[in-house]
Amino acid sequence: MSDFYFGSDLLGDLERVQRQMSALFGNAPSSIRSSRTDAFPQLNIGSTEESIEIVAFAPGVDPAALEVTVDKGTLTISGERKPNDKGASGETRTYAKERFHGAFRRVIELPQNVxxxxxxxxxxxxxLTIKVGKREASKPRAITIQ
Structure with a gap:
């Protein structure tokens, strides 16, 4: 016999707590790895010996509507994607829309060695492919042994 008694459905209570925690912390990602899957544009971030490389997947965005800035260790990508109403006649009533449109902004914290x-x-x-070069002092170099 167990010494524990749960007066209600334990799994239901755990699911409720998980939903509350998701609602509380779900909109505040701490890094790119924990960002929302619906964030736009989606990013890939990588590193080479020469640079940090960021690829922002922004189909349907006019390049003139994009802005990239670097300030105080952060890189910001901002812009706007216009709605795509191609193929929709005046008689079509939309009941589902999955394509994001509107203003967006993504902020990426850069490493100190850029x-x-x-x-x-x-x-x-x-x-949108962005390459941020690394400082010369941070690049690996071979040391000659004497």
């Missing part, structure tokens, strides 16, 4: 003076951005095929 050089904010060496930033390149290129938009092609719906992808």
């Amino acid at each position: 050089n904010p003076d060496k930033v390149e951005a290129r938009y092609a095929d719906g992808c």
Whole structure:
């Protein structure tokens, strides 16, 4: 026999607490790894010996509507995606819409070893690729043994 008695459905209570915790903390990601899956644009972030590379997947965004800034150790991507009403006649009533449109802003904290003076951005095929160069002192170098 168990010494514990639960007067209600334990799994139901745990599910309720999980929903409350998700509602409380769900909109405040602590890093890119914990960001919401519906954040726009979605990002891939990687590193080479020469640079930090960020790819923002922004199909349907006019490159002229994008802005990339680097300030105080953060990189900000902002812009706006216009609604796409192609193919919708005046008689069509929308009952489901999954494509995001509107203003957006993503902020990425950069590592300390980047050089904010060496930033390149290129938009092609719906992808914004940003390369932030690393400082010379942070790059690996071979040491000659004497």
